[in-house]
Amino acid sequence: xxxxxxxxxxxxxxxxxxxxxxxxxxxxxxxxxxxxxxxxxxxxxxxxxxxxxxxxxxxxxxxxxxxxxxxxxxxxxxxxxxxxxxxxxxxxxxxxxxxxxxxxxxxxxxxxxxxxxxxxxxxxxxxxxxxxxxxxxxxxxxxxxxxxxxxxxxxxxxxxxxxxxxxxxxxxxxxxxxxxxxxxxxxxxxxxxxxxxxxxxxxxxxxxxxxxxxxxxxxxxxxxxxxxxxxxxxxxxxxxxxxxxxxxxxxxxxxxxxxxxxxxxxxxxxxxxxxxxxxxxx
Amino acid sequence: xxxxxxxxxxxxxxxxxxxxxxxxxxxxxxxxxxxxxxxxxxxxxxxxxxxxxxxxxxxxxxxxxxxxxxxxxxxxxxxxxxxxxxxxxxxxxxxxxxxxxxxxxxxxxxxxxxxxxxxxxxxxxxxxxxxxxxxxxxxxxxxxxxxxxxxxxxxxxxxxxxxxxxxxxxxxxxxxxxxxxxxxxxxxxxxxxxxxxxxxxxxxxxxxxxxxxxxxxxxxxxxxxxxxxxxxxxxxxxxxxxxxxxxxxxxxxxxxxxxxxxxxxxxxxxxxxxxxxxxxxx
Amino acid sequence: xxxxxxxxxxxxxxxxxxxxxxxxxxxxxxxxxxxxxxxxxxxxxxxxxxxxxxxxxxxxxxxxxxxxxxxxxxxxxxxxxxxxxxxxxxxxxxxxxxxxxxxxxxxxxxxxxxxxxxxxxxxxxxxxxxxxxxxxxxxxxxxxxxxxxxxxxxxxxxxxxxxxxxxxxxxxxxxxxxxxxxxxxxxxxxxxxxxxxxxxxxxxxxxxxxxxxxxxxxxxxxxxxxxxxxxxxxxxxxxxxxxxxxxxxxxxxxxxxxxxxxxxxxxxxxxxxxxxxxxxxx
Numbered sequence: 001x002x003x004x005x006x007x008x009x010x011x012x013x014x015x016x017x018x019x020x021x022x023x024x025x026x027x028x029x030x031x032x033x034x035x036x037x038x039x040x041x042x043x044x045x046x047x048x049x050x051x052x053x054x055x056x057x058x059x060x061x062x063x064x065x066x067x068x069x070x071x072x073x074x075x076x077x078x079x080x081x082x083x084x085x086x087x088x089x090x091x092x093x094x095x096x097x098x099x100x101x102x103x104x105x106x107x108x109x110x111x112x113x114x115x116x117x118x119x120x121x122x123x124x125x126x127x128x129x130x131x132x133x134x135x136x137x138x139x140x141x142x143x144x145x146x147x148x149x150x151x152x153x154x155x156x157x158x159x160x161x162x163x164x165x166x167x168x169x170x171x172x173x174x175x176x177x178x179x180x181x182x183x184x185x186x187x188x189x190x191x192x193x194x195x196x197x198x199x200x201x202x203x204x205x206x207x208x209x210x211x212x213x214x215x216x217x218x219x220x221x222x223x224x225x226x227x228x229x230x231x232x233x234x235x236x237x238x239x240x241x242x243x244x245x246x247x248x249x250x251x252x253x254x255x256x257x258x259x260x261x262x263x264x265x266x267x268x269x270x271x272x273x274x275x276x277x278x279x280x281x282x
Numbered sequence: 283x284x285x286x287x288x289x290x291x292x293x294x295x296x297x298x299x300x301x302x303x304x305x306x307x308x309x310x311x312x313x314x315x316x317x318x319x320x321x322x323x324x325x326x327x328x329x330x331x332x333x334x335x336x337x338x339x340x341x342x343x344x345x346x347x348x349x350x351x352x353x354x355x356x357x358x359x360x361x362x363x364x365x366x367x368x369x370x371x372x373x374x375x376x377x378x379x380x381x382x383x384x385x386x387x388x389x390x391x392x393x394x395x396x397x398x399x400x401x402x403x404x405x406x407x408x409x410x411x412x413x414x415x416x417x418x419x420x421x422x423x424x425x426x427x428x429x430x431x432x433x434x435x436x437x438x439x440x441x442x443x444x445x446x447x448x449x450x451x452x453x454x455x456x457x458x459x460x461x462x463x464x465x466x467x468x469x470x471x472x473x474x475x476x477x478x479x480x481x482x483x484x485x486x487x488x489x490x491x492x493x494x495x496x497x498x499x500x501x502x503x504x505x506x507x508x509x510x511x512x513x514x515x516x517x518x519x520x521x522x523x524x525x526x527x528x529x530x531x532x533x534x535x536x537x538x539x540x541x542x543x544x545x546x547x548x549x550x551x552x553x554x555x556x557x558x559x560x561x562x563x564x
Numbered sequence: 565x566x567x568x569x570x571x572x573x574x575x576x577x578x579x580x581x582x583x584x585x586x587x588x589x590x591x592x593x594x595x596x597x598x599x600x601x602x603x604x605x606x607x608x609x610x611x612x613x614x615x616x617x618x619x620x621x622x623x624x625x626x627x628x629x630x631x632x633x634x635x636x637x638x639x640x641x642x643x644x645x646x647x648x649x650x651x652x653x654x655x656x657x658x659x660x661x662x663x664x665x666x667x668x669x670x671x672x673x674x675x676x677x678x679x680x681x682x683x684x685x686x687x688x689x690x691x692x693x694x695x696x697x698x699x700x701x702x703x704x705x706x707x708x709x710x711x712x713x714x715x716x717x718x719x720x721x722x723x724x725x726x727x728x729x730x731x732x733x734x735x736x737x738x739x740x741x742x743x744x745x746x747x748x749x750x751x752x753x754x755x756x757x758x759x760x761x762x763x764x765x766x767x768x769x770x771x772x773x774x775x776x777x778x779x780x781x782x783x784x785x786x787x788x789x790x791x792x793x794x795x796x797x798x799x800x801x802x803x804x805x806x807x808x809x810x811x812x813x814x815x816x817x818x819x820x821x822x823x824x825x826x827x828x829x830x831x832x833x834x835x836x837x838x839x840x841x842x843x844x845x846x
Contacts, residue, residue: 016751024629027600027629028624127816
């Protein structure tokens with residue numbers, strides 16, 4: 001049977017040698033394993049973004065793919081180091097620190113096991129004394145052993161109850177007769193687009209359609225920081241450059257962009273439950 | 283027959299999950315395809331840079347390589363999504379929006395086809411409703427099918443006339459008895475070097491040789507922004523640190539650099555037809 | 565016999581097409597070679613960092629791996645272009661310009677050869693005239709030929725004496741009855757941690773142990789720039805957020821971090837022999 005691909009996301013960047021050390025460990029476990037970068041530019045220590053990105057791209061990969069997510073502010077403390085088997089057919093190797101939130105909620109975790117460090121931790125000279133690099137010594141090493149078939153999922157370590165998985169609170173949008181209330185649930189840090197938690201389906205069932213001009217208010221911790229009427233378009237090229245507009249994003253949720261420009265930066269907007277958005281009927 | 287490599291360039295960066303979703307699609311089409319990053323740091327929306335970079339590195343790859351270029355400010359509008367077969371033996375999968383300029387001019391396009399979305403667009407749950415991520419849903423998917431041999435080049439979609447390919451205007455240098463006039467046609471955004479459109483061959487046939495001190499003037503929209511006498515050297519190490527000098531760049535065109543420093547940044551210089559450069563005889 | 569992996573580190577970044585051209589050359593030499601990025605974000609022209617990063621990750625790779633390091637401020641000058649065979653079982657292809665310092669000192673170089681440009685330099689159209697891109701034309705090309713088995717190590721070019729390898733001075737820490745004196749030998753540019761040249765072993769043999777509060781002074785060119793009492797902890801999660809603390813880093817040397825924050829940036833600290841650090845008994 002073909003060995004699964006290892007897909008990595010971390011907040012390490014490529015600014016120093018950490019990724020190279022981690023990948024060397026994988027290749028030393030099994031030279032034939034295929035490694036692909038999802039990203040090494042997760043926002044530092046941001047387990048919510050780690051969780052969201054897994055949700056964003058996981059389903060596009062072949063079943064059986066092993067995702068390794070290392071955003072690990074609590075490295076060396078009691079947070080569990082785990083491997084989850086998801087209901088949609090993948091494995092996720094990650095600290096159980098919130099990084100599994102979206103996977104647990106939207107795809108489902110069938111079974112989760114805590115990595116047994118006595119078996120699945122790298123022992124290479126004196127690196128047993130190192131407590132701060134589990135990406136290399138624990139997650140990367142254990143993931144490589146699993147993908148290679150050296151250990152089975154059961155041999156990762158002891159199972160624990162899926163209900164114990166650490167999760168962030170996720171907000172659901174609410175609907176009144178005249179308004180949809182949601183939050184900006186994540187950003188696109190490259191193009192400066194902001195993605196809400198409102199699905200395209202519910203937005204259109206509410207009655208909004210392409211070409212509508214929609215009153216849009218964004219509040220940050222209760223204070224209004226944006227208020228304008230925005231068109232809802234199918235894609236960016238349909239509005240004039242620099243126009244702020246509403247569109248359906250790549251995960252079929254409602255988002256806002258400034259055409260050929262950067263909405264988040266120009267309006268100094270971020271994401272999270274403190275950024276509430278309201279779309280109002282005309 | 284061995285499957286061609288897929289080489290990707292985009293303006294997505296690795297800041298979020300877009301590249302990972304796109305690569306997952308490729309691997310789901312055919313697990314055995316090899317993916318290599320050319321870059322995901324094209325300047326945003328800059329189809330001219332996209333075009334130049336393909337020109338810069340294409341010829342170094344094995345014949346048959348499939349290049350996927352996604353710099354796509356007009357995603358979701360009427361610009362064509364295309365696959366070009368080049369005269370030098372490659373395929374380029376790209377929006378036909380100027381990104382094919384240098385390939386068309388310097389290497390030649392033998393045949394170009396518009397991607398038939400009814401056949402070569404990803405259908406994965408409800409992502410048919412997504413109009414803003416052709417890198418994942420159209421270019422990456424179609425390129426993977428082509429590289430895998432699932433479709434032939436003819437099955438990409440209908441052929442159209444090569445003369446219809448959208449191109450940027452490219453300026454040629456001019457020569458008088460005492461001067462060469464050109465433009466800064468591209469930058470090296472890392473080291474801050476600036477590359478002109480003047481070939482080494484024409485520069486040396488004009489009479490300049492290593493060791494010459496050459497009067498150099500740069501104008502931005504007609505206003506002089508740099509004026510100095512620069513030495514023409516074979517390589518950087520031959521001048522003192524921080525010296526601005528002239529050299530032959532990696533595509534055999536005349537360029538300027540500040541040794542162990544950043545010419546473009548320190549002198550606030552960019553590239554494009556609005557940056558004219560003149561080299562004058564002694 | 566399986567072909568070795570090629571692991572690349574450069575200061576090219578992915579901002580333009582240089583990496584893509586270099587990797588195309590490798591794949592044109594031998595389509596089956598596996599290429600992995602160590603990093604393309606070495607600090608520009610910083611051969612000391614190049615040297616340190618090789619030291620940081622090399623030993624985690626399978627024996628026989630070919631490392632290609634291109635941080636080459638003297639490209640096109642008389643510095644040697646070399647391939648080293650290391651005592652720990654690897655090859656390093658690099659300019660001999662200080663980039664081999666740590667490998668030579670800590671792992672040992674068994675034999676070093678200067679690349680013979682008449683045999684192991686790319687000839688592709690008119691790129692013989694290019695003097696400024698040895699990553700593509702010399703290091704990448706030669707490394708691919710070596711990894712592919714087209715040339716043996718002996719066929720790289722003439723051997724020279726290992727004692728001639730160019731190295732940076734490396735400082736050793738000193739110990740008095742009450743103090744350890746060292747330097748900040750490198751940074752973690754991502755998380756802002758600072759790594760000293762003092763081993764965990766010597767630090768603990770001196771008498772420091774987890775939980776100790778240690779008087780810590782940092783001087784920059786003799787001027788005190790940091791002075792505080794810091795706890796020595798096993799890992800970051802054991803101190804409150806934003807606390808500056810001492811820990812054992814991933815190469816088993818003593819380091820300092822600001823928890824969930826950036827020590828180097830917040831205190832404006834760098835690395836090198838001009839940054840001296842003293843840890844004093846309580």
